[in-house]
Amino acid sequence: MSAAIETYLISKHYRRTVALDKVTLEIPEGAVYALVGANGAGKTTLIRLLMNIFPPSTGSATVLGLASGDVSGHAFERIAYVSENQEMPDALTIGGLLDYVRPFYPRWDLELEAQLVQQFDLPLQRKLKHLSRGMRMKAALASVLAYRPALIVLDEPFSGLDPLVRDELIESLRERSGETTIFLSSHDMSEVESFATHVGFLEQGRLLFSERLAVLADRFREVQITMGGTVKMMPPHAPATWLNPQCSESSVRFVDSQYTDDTPVMLAALFPDAVKVSIEPMTLRSIVVAIARSGRTPKSKVAGEGETA
Secondary structure (H helix, E strand, O other), X not given: OOEEEEEEEEEEEEOOEEEEEEEEEEEEOOOEEEEEOOOOOOHHHHHHHHOOOOOOOEEEEEEOOEEHHHOOHHHHHOEEEEEOOOXXXXXXXXHHHHHHHHHHOOOOOHHHHHHHHHHOOOXXXXXXXXXXXXXXXXXXXXXXXXXXXXXXXXXXXXXXXXXXXXXXXXXXXXXHEOOEEEEEEEOOXXXXXXXXXXXXXXXXXEEEEEEEHXXXXXHOEEEEEEXXXXXXXXXXXXXXXEEEEEEEOOEEEEEEOOOOOOHHHHHHHHOOOEEEEEEEEOOHHHXXXXXXXXXXXXXXXXXXXXXXX
């Protein structure tokens, strides 16, 4: 399967500040890719490089087969871009906005437009400047979904929205999954975990992992072992893929970043005196926290390598 977005060692420097550091990723067509990380991690910088808002300092990127520097004009007939601080013509009504943008897109779907207006309960006669943040985001999303873009790029689309509006927007995006590629950034991992197919984690401009969310969830487990006596240290041959080990009195805790069906057998061999072994799945947030605390870059596939969306 071809990639909707590819980057190769792409970086952005502002004098001595490194905003993005040699990021390489591949996003397959049809994926719902969530780029997560704290505010200031470099998520918006990467999106702006992809959208040709400014050029990279080094490296390269392609978007729908175009070099990122060529993303302009007619390319946006296939690409939708909505940012957290979306600028909109506030003097227009919602209906006026839709009337204004409609002629720019040959693939505009009038039936879908009507469906979105009803789904989002958009007041067509109300001016944009009088809308709440949630309603403005609904209007912005309706204005791009209606032309059925091949790629939707969203920069922190749910920031500051109340839960009901956020869930409504997520559901509208979920309905588009499969027919388009969705690439979004977020600092809130719980809000994307329910519908993303792929995830990447940026920290201080570095991409620490990028892979299918299901694969990531399958290989991470939180392990706690209760021993019959006092535990002073981890076994000398403990795998390097066990992150953040802690020994306290009669228990051992760690995160296994490469869990397989054979792991329980390994645990039994390394902890023959164990009286209880607990192995629990982890949320995306707990996985990211474990990786950040460990200071390691875990082994993982680049999203899209040998995979399908």
